[in-house]
Amino acid sequence: MDSDRIDQIINKHQGQARSLIQVLLEIQSENRWLPREVLEKVSEKLEVPLSRVLRIVTFYKTFSFTPKGHYEIDVCTGTACHLRGAQRVLDTVQDLTGIKPGETDLDSKLSLETVNCLGCCGLGPVMEIGGKTHSKMSPAEIADALKKCE
Amino acid sequence: MNKILLKIDGREVEAGEGMTILEAARKVGIVIPTLCHHEKLEPYGACRICTVEAEIRGSTKLVAACLYPVEQDLIVRTRSERVDKIRRMILELLLAHAPEARQLQDLAKEYGADKDRFEKEPSFCILCGLCVRYCAEVKKKNAVGFVNRGAGREISFIPEIASKECWKCKECFPLCPTEALQAAYVFTEALVSLTSFQA
Numbered sequence A: 001m002d003s004d005r006i007d008q009i010i011n012k013h014q015g016q017a018r019s020l021i022q023v024l025l026e027i028q029s030e031n032r033w034l035p036r037e038v039l040e041k042v043s044e045k046l047e048v049p050l051s052r053v054l055r056i057v058t059f060y061k062t063f064s065f066t067p068k069g070h071y072e073i074d075v076c077t078g079t080a081c082h083l084r085g086a087q088r089v090l091d092t093v094q095d096l097t098g099i100k101p102g103e104t105d106l107d108s109k110l111s112l113e114t115v116n117c118l119g120c121c122g123l124g125p126v127m128e129i130g131g132k133t134h135s136k137m138s139p140a141e142i143a144d145a146l147k148k149c150e
Numbered sequence B: 001m002n003k004i005l006l007k008i009d010g011r012e013v014e015a016g017e018g019m020t021i022l023e024a025a026r027k028v029g030i031v032i033p034t035l036c037h038h039e040k041l042e043p044y045g046a047c048r049i050c051t052v053e054a055e056i057r058g059s060t061k062l063v064a065a066c067l068y069p070v071e072q073d074l075i076v077r078t079r080s081e082r083v084d085k086i087r088r089m090i091l092e093l094l095l096a097h098a099p100e101a102r103q104l105q106d107l108a109k110e111y112g113a114d115k116d117r118f119e120k121e122p123s124f125c126i127l128c129g130l131c132v133r134y135c136a137e138v139k140k141k142n143a144v145g146f147v148n149r150g151a152g153r154e155i156s157f158i159p160e161i162a163s164k165e166c167w168k169c170k171e172c173f174p175l176c177p178t179e180a181l182q183a184a185y186v187f188t189e190a191l192v193s194l195t196s197f198q199a
């Protein structure tokens, strides 16, 4: 993502401390990570101390200090999904991608995370691939879905 | 300002509106232990070591003296079996993090807290927030802040700011009830001298 686009997002909210999380979310979703210089710029332009920006960025799991892959894979390991076999889903994804939760693969295509609830426990075990929700996936279906991530 | 009459440990105390129990008690020389309180800073209520029993209209509850505003006819007990038990537990938990802290050791002696009750997990910082709040509220520099959350929460100097501001200030050092702050600072100093953060 070019710095013009980042500037655009930040300038839209110039001087508005209350938009901090909104700005960070926008940058995170477009840029897939939050470089230090960007955080400094956010702090300066929104007039929020850098220490508070860092406190918030380190608080929410959504934000990341390292580049995430193009497709984010979120495997739900919340209580309901856990009981319905989330571990099997997670194992399959790990075997297929070779990455563990919190990691991104070498060509920055995929990132894997575990999450605690995706809000549809009845469909569990649930996972999200690039924003699309999948329910009760067999290993073959998981492999198919991952192949589509190009 | 309206005068408010209350009772602290059986003594009649006169206090002004908006005062906290802690302020009212200190005014007449009654000691309530505190760890995260500082006169120059906004009330925070993180450590709960100042817990006291507050009785109003016949019902008693446990409150943080550094936060709770005085009320007419309030009855406060700063030492009771219940209060002491809570303070003891808080100290035992904090001592698992900062077993060497003098202030904690002194309080532990007074309340009979066993510093070895819980498995040690020395993070040294007890998250009282004095350094963070002093830097933000009094010095307005925000050179040190909290990062992460839950059990992983810790203080962190912001190298970009710390390298410019801290060496000439260091006013937060004596506020820290443990050695965590100075250790974090020394670490940041080393980091700054190794990297391009240097001002």
Ligand code: SF4
Residues within 6 Å of the ligand: B124, B125, B126, B127, B128, B129, B130, B131, B132, B155, B175, B176, B177, B178, B180, B181
């Ligand atoms: S470093 Fe010291 S002063 Fe700062 S929050 Fe931790 S215990 Fe409190």
Ligand code: FES
Residues within 6 Å of the ligand: B033, B034, B035, B036, B037, B044, B045, B046, B047, B048, B049, B050, B051, B064, B065, B066, B067
């Ligand atoms: S002194 Fe009251 S909560 Fe810390």
